[in-house]
Amino acid sequence: MTTGGAGNEYPDFHDAGWTRGLFRPLLIAMVSVGLVAGPLSIVQAVTGWRLSYFLPLALVAALESIYSTGRLGRPKWRDRRGLLYRLGELVALFVVLRLLVWRFGTSMPGLAEFQLWLRHPSAFLDDQFVLSGLLLLLAWGLAVAIAGDFLELAIQPDEVAAQESHAWGETSSEFRAFRPTTRADIVGRFMSRWSWGGILLVFFAALSRLDVGLGEKGNLRLGLGQLGLPPEILAALLAYFLGGLLLLSQARLAMLRGRWYNERLTIQPSVLSRWQVSSFFALLLIAAVAALLPIGSTSWLSLVLTTVIAFLARVIYLIVMLFAFLLGLLFYPLHFLSTNDTQQPAPELPKMDVPSQAQMASRLPDWLGGALVWLLVAAIAAYFLLNYLHAHDLLKGRWLNWLEVLRYWWRSRWARVSRLAHDTAAELRKRLRRPVGLGGIAGPRLVRAGRLQPRERVRYFYLRTVRRAADRGLTRPAHKTPLEFAEDLEKQWPEADVDVDKLTEAFVSARYDRRPIVNTEAYTVQSVWRRVMRALRSRAERRKAPQ
């Protein structure tokens, strides 16, 4: 157990004694790869693909994920965005996988493939890439989960704080460390994950003996292809179970270590140093003894068990048959209900949607959608990847300079685009801007005059008049008061000068006077407004007449 950050008064605690070392990461990687080796052999057997690159890649992926999990668990990495980092990690792995699939599995893509991917992006995800990607994800995820379990099993900073605290002069604080998940639970979780994963692996091992093919009539043919297991499956089973047992021993050590630490027991260093050796030799001993025992069906135990199981199977079969017979007897009187000979109408064929000539002509280029998808995918992947590389401090030197240049270029382009968009939007707003009334009532067309209050109605009539004047080329300047503007109107419309005066006065009174305005007054103003409008219309008609 060590702490980091020398010279710091309260350094971050990091259980380096537990997290350091190569033995445990190798075991975790072994178990993860062992688990995917089973399904991989099935895939190989069924499809006949060359997947020799996969296991080394899965091993690298597992080791990388263990390393990443360890780093993410460090106090200094707390602020790293875990999900982004993980996604970046996956993107990097899938990029490598894609390249390996092209290099070893299929063939390097040509121009035709690129064109195909532009039109149909899903064609990029071929079967081999998808299947091996899923298996890689499984290996990677298992390694992350197990590495996370073992990281949680280490001595945690809050436990150290609880033990080293001297609150109220006590040798230890009353506030003991609270662990939402106990170490026993974590070990149980690992154990459960490992054991059920083992059953799954055994199931795949059994499947690997099956011979899948097509019969003479084209139907699927299943058969027992071989008696024994393929060597790679044997290796995977051994790696998975032996590695898992050694990891189980490590988990046990971690659990005890945490318990001993919290109970302040003095631990002799030899306990920790001899643990791995002892567990390894115990396992070796049992493995050697097991190798000497009679294998499989030749042993008397197997024969006895086979007999017992066969007997039990027959008993269960008989019981099921008996129940089925009894049920049949029970429901026999009802059989006539299901014997009417009504013929089912033939299902209607779906109508074909034939596009019209116009629709065909208006369609965009077929590669555009695909290109957009690829752009989006590439941008997201690049973002994740850069985040990942940056977290690992891999972006240095020329790469970093290049990225910086790219970033500045993009920023300048983006700034230009945003400025252009801003200007365009401003221009558009300017064009679309409508005059707003003095009283702040916007959009008189949106208002129905009959539903307004008398005061609002007076203001509405005036504002309509002002708007109409603006349509006629006489816009009210913002600095002019209604009375000043009334003078302008009178100059322009001398035939309606009296009404304009009345309308303006009524508006000023409604806008700035607190006295109540009754309906009759509003009706009077309405008639004035109508006269003004009429005068304007006749003026306009007179102007048009000579033309």
Added chain:
Amino acid sequence: MGDFPIIIVLLVAVAILLRLDFIYYLVYLLAGLYALSFWWTGRNLSRLRVRRLFTDHIFLGETIAIGLEIHNASWWPVPWLRCEEMAPGNLSSGHGLRHIIALRPKERTLLSYEVMGRTRGYYELGPTVLSTGDLFGFTETRGRAEKSDHLTVYPKVIALSQVGLTSRAPYGTIKSQERIFADPARVSGKREYVPGDPLKSIDWKSSAHAATLQVKKLEPAVSLTSMVFLDLHSDAFTRNLLYSASEWGIVVAASLANYLVSQRQSVGLACNGLDPLSARKCWSIAPRLGRTHLMKLLEWLARVQLAETTPLADWLPTATLGLAWGTTILAVTPTGDEAVCRSLHRLLRAGLNPVMLVIEPYAHFDVVRERARQLGIVSHRLADERDLQRWDIGALRVPWHGGMS
């Protein structure tokens, strides 16, 4: 770990149903490991030998290390062993022994922890609690090394230089002023014969040499053969002083015994308290000389406890039957009540030399002293260490009288 047997059973089923021979190997591996873990853990504890290495007698305030030697007598290693042993509460000077160790086959290891003798007593060390388990988390077992050892912490001993004790036993090593105790073996000089001197005191050789009758001058001497009677009858103590006064009584008895042995006098000890080792309630140790005998007395005093036993006044007549004439009886009693005084008076009349030492800070000690004086018994109040020192210093000022005071 409850899933493990289920997994084995499932694998067996798969192996049988699918006839996969290699799965049998996995079954053997898992089941073997499971069985080995149980077998190994089960036998580990029974093959361990635990032995304590320590000094079993210490003085008050002394700190010693208790060593615990653990020997793995098996040919199998012990992957981890949790050893816990707590020191008795009064001796604890830390967390005791709380270690996790690993043992190779036939390996011995020595662990230790410290204890400090804070209070006199006879303490049991152990048992050592041991727990171990397997390497894979299938099983754990816990046991105790039942063999317990004992540690004796001697009571506090206050060094006394000269205590005002009297004796009526002749022919000892202590000078006396009583001519009646003149010791013919201790010739201090010669003088002229005067009529009336016994003929046996004439030194004929010196008379021949001086041509006049010379008489040997003999130095009187007494022996202070003593028996300390410690009253630990619980009813005799005032309730609220039960613990402190009884402990102080033990300190007084131990200090007196130490003083008398240092004066080369025989001293014995009798007590009506409980000895937990022998389960005796009224016991006595005959007066003997020497430091070995003193250590024996201190050991008994270390472990004696208060008990509801025979009151001292009732027990004294029978307890003093075997004592020689003139033996000084030092009765360390809490209150010096009338019954004790009368009992001591009977001893006085029987030719013994009783001294009553009252150890409780009794408010009416003058009454007790007067009663004792009237019965011809010397009494002292030794309620605390200061009283004891004062008694010691007073004796230095007042020379030895060699008789009853």
